[in-house]
């Protein structure tokens with residue numbers, strides 16, 4: 312079997328670890344051959360490939376990003392039938408029997424449509440946002456949270472020196488997992504998620520009381536937070552999957568706090584793409600490796616149209632369609648855990 316691998320959407324730490332595990336296990340256990348498609352679905356549409364063999368992938372475990380490159384190209388943007396036909400044509404020309412698509416909701420959404428049209432494909436879920444249904448976790452998230460927590464720890468010390476409120480904006484688009492876990496692990500006084508309407512007067516109260524006891528308020532805000540009633544978006548074109556470029560939630564919050572707390576000194580730090588870079592944590596290396604191994608076994612056994620998924624401590628294959636229908640956002644129960652506690 313000749314397998315084409317692609318990585319699509321926003322990159323994250325651990326993508327290379329999936330590629331490594333898949334190529335090594337597929338080659339050694341099943342005699343598979345591999346080819347890499349460059350820049351996600353763009354490489355599939357253009358037939359733009361690189362060879363992938365054991366020597367190429369062995370050093371990849373610790374390396375961030377993706378050696379295959381990524382893009383937000385949507386092959387179905389001009390219609391499903393047209394996109395499926397173009398993909399099928401390239402796979403036939405390149406003698407690729409099946410695809411391993413490593414991606415988030417968009418990339419795996421395309422994989423779901425391709426599977427429905429009869430294209431042999433399996434998936435592996437990645438995203439720092441950790442917002443995919445049908446898996447308890449995606450790799451990349453653990454590294455992103457640790458990076459954000461390290462940054463918050465540093466911001467807390469300079470904030471304390473200057474008696475400032477430090478506002479930290481983190482990624483996560485429509486799901487607040489990164490903000491929730493960063494806020495908990497960094498000991499933030501306030502954490503604002505996209506899943507809630509923020510009570511700005513309450514945020515101002517906490518800010519005042521933390522300052523009054525001689526500490527510096529640490530406020531973590533998700534980029535998708537609706538500080539002004541809706542997400543703060545940049546004045547930039549939407550991507551091929553219709554997503555706006557988010558940004559500005561931290562500034563919006565600063566504006567609101569300055570209006571409510573006279574004499575307040577604040578600084579906003581946007582962590583943004585810092586959270587997507589660098590070497591994967593040990594937990595992400597392990598999860599990515601397990602997902603790569605699981606996806607290869609699915610291909611070998613003909614369990615197509617499925618995605619590697621973590622359930623508790625077990626990795627299973629689940630139907631792609633289950634994974635891409637609904638976003639996994641932070642439930643009320645997780646938000647309630649911290650409600651009413653002044654940190």
Ligand code: F6P
Pocket residue numbers: 321415438439440482483484534556557587
């Ligand atoms: O989905 C992952 C993610 O990092 C989001 O948290 C963020 O909103 C988005 O991608 C940013 O995408 P881009 O790299 O296109 O700016």
